[in-house]
Amino acid sequence: MRGKHRIAPAATASVEDEIAHLRDLDLKGLRARWQSVFLRPPPPHLPRHLLFAVLAFRIQADRFGDLDHATRKVLDHANANEGSAMADQLKSLDQKRTDLTPGTLLVREWNRRSHRVMVVAGGFAWNGQTYDSLTKIALAITGTRWNGPRFFGLRDKQAKSMSKDER
Secondary structure (H helix, E strand, C coil): CCCCCCCCCCCCCCHHHHHHHHHHCCHHHHHHHHHHHHCCCCCCCCCHHHHHHHHHHHHHHHHHCCCCHHHHHHHHCCCCCCCHHHHHHHHHHHHHHHCCCCCCEEEEEECCEEEEEEEECCEEEECCEEECCHHHHHHHHHCCCCCHHHHCCCCCHHHHHHHHHHC
16 A cells, blocks of 8 residues: 555545545445545455545545554564564554653544544643543543543554453
8 A cells, every 4th residue: 555646635625524525435436536546446355444444544644644664664574473573563562652742633533523632741632621531531522431542542452352361
């Protein structure tokens, strides 16, 4: 996917709007969009949800920046390195990802609405208020209790269950 591609950003369309437009496309429409973005036909075996996911990633990567060098290096060597060495590299990369520095912007879509949270020195800013935890923001957004870091994609269930098995 790192080869030639082009996504012509619409002058007024936000990333959220472009992704919402992708959601409305059927399989034929997604295949046509793939052709225009990657300048080649999509693999014929890819189902609609994977075409959508790859195109949505490409839109975001083109607008906000692609994977950093360290992440690419780990992924490029994923097949070559197997076993605990690879697991250690991925764990190290995951730990770096959860260190949030002030100025970091977290974006989460909930009920077809995009929510943006800015990491600030005293916590997290959302909708003009400062919160001391992502969990409180997740509760305010959804009306139900969530693990805040998981809600914003900073943790996943698989990583947590693996860490429990290691104990």
